[in-house]
Amino acid sequence: MRAPSDRKVSRRRLLGIVGGALVLGASAVAVVRTRGYSVPADRRLVAFSPWQFIVAQHAARRIVAPDRPGDAAIPAADDLDVAGFVDAWVARMDGRVRRDLGRFLGYLEHAAPIGAGFATRFSRLAPTEQDEVLASLESSSSDLLRAGFDGLRSLVFMGYYRDPTTWAIVGYDGPLVNRPAGGWR
């Protein structure tokens, strides 16, 4: 495998050419490239299709990646089923939002890696490569792509920081209502 930097062929130029139009193109690609994704049999999805869930799950792992790897006090995204939370949350949102998020996940999976210089689906990239893809979206010249990433990011943070086990990380002592005798921590 080549180093990521070797694969960054005219990244800026490519991004400039494709721009926001890729969102629509990626949506079309996503429609035909949705096979090969599987979720555990006991996973009941309510809004996402399996491929959308897998992409959201990979993104969530990176968006709330720990700053102190190995620290047992920091739950991982999968520990809190952040992608499952996002799926359930999105199911309650109106159809327009569900459609837009679905399109963005398609873009993230199939087009964003190309824009970042990778020829592999997002969900099949190494974590550090996934970080590069997410960073490219966060700093994209396209307002649409940045907004899409910010929307996904916000949902993931909601799924993560909703859980009392994460509050100690940020020094928050949690709600007063229903607070356990020993505190939320």
Next chain:
Amino acid sequence: MTGAILRGRELSGDVDLEVDAVVIGTGAGGSVALRELARAGLNAVALEEGPWSTAADFDQREDHMLPRLFQDMGGRATEDMGIRVLQGRGVGGSTVHNTNLCKRTPEPILDLWARSHGVSGAGVADLAPSFDSIELDLAVSEIPAAARNANNEILRAGCEALGWKGGPLKHNRVGCQQSGFCELGCAYDAKQNALKVMVPQAVAAGARVYADVEALRLEHDGQRVTGVRAVARGAGGDVVASVNVRARVVVLAASAVGSAALARRSGVPDPYGKLGRGLRVHPGGVVAGRFDRAVEGWRGIPQSYECTEHLSYEPGSDRRVWIVPAFAHPIGAAASTPGFGAAHMSAMRAYPTLAVLTAMVHDETSGEVLVGDDGRPVLRYAMSDADRGQLALGLAACARLLLAAGATEVSIPAIPSRRVASLAELDALDLSFVRPHAVPLTAVHPMGTMRMGDDPRASVVSSTGEHHQLRGLFVSDGSLFPTSLGGPPQISIYAFALHLAPHVVARARG
């Protein structure tokens, strides 16, 4: 009629009503209109899209309260997703989640409306009785210095150090526990808001409120309004019953977004193309200052002090910024902290030592509320260059205040974040990057989409609040305001609703 609050989700069959007046929305404006109709002995009902909550429902959890208290589960945004727009839903509307700030409509704003927008009968003296009455109802008082939390104290200290104008704010709380969870509904029932005060008074006077009932369409014949067609929804959003109301008077009080969208969806006459236009939102950005001590801004009353150094009400002024504290709980804080992954989590560890201020622009950008293919509101708002400049001015002022108050580092959320540790660095900072999408922006005060005025060619409703073309259709929310206010709108909305209520009552009497 016996007053009551009914949950639409519990309706066992379709509802068909014939009443004197129906009010759509139960926030500051709708609750007052409903109360005044009921007190006048009229048969009045209100339809509220959201649920009926009580203090026992407010568990101080962001993930639980966002879907319960906010439109689109807290995810409403402008069409281009550049500005998040937080709006309430449920009995009490936005007064349930707001931070209880109470300021009267500034005199220069009222003068401007009279002078330039053809609003009559709404001068300071005209409105004073309504303001007095509302402030009495809501037990408005100045927030004592002893109740000022560390975040607000930092703003005060910054103002004092710079010699800038600032001062304590007024609020409508009684029995406040200073828990700091105001924006998630008050678990202690200390907020003297529409949910606790106005709606119960309306019900006591005989009004009925139907929660969980969404108005789909205003019924009219092009010259007069005849009623409302609505549906009751279950907890999952499924339609459980139809609700049809025939009435001589319909009062739109569903916010500057909801009211305008419903009117547009209903084909309300709009011969001069004014309906839905003129949207103002008070867009605001935040700046975080890091201190070498605990701030823990989530504790205590969130907003008790303001900075008005850069706030002028003159049209076209180059000082149109209102600054107040804006601390968020962890989910909100995470969303407004740029980045992701390890760097983001590392930044979040500073949470207890941060003080956060927001600069809200007294905006002159003219946005629009449209209706999407799915019938839902679309907020089109392209911030003007002048307002972008004001936003940059405001963010710089926030940074200056924080540094003056002793912050060791100040951060303007952006990609990448702009961090400065001294006034010299701040002065050298190029703020031309500041615009929607480049910095996270939030708006909580939509206004101006069905503006009032005596000239039908320049306004949607008259100075009585009645639609120029559609007899019996009134507006009683922030849609009325011809310009933005430059401050919290709730007291203005309550007071205008009371001020205009005699016209609503007279029309409803037939």
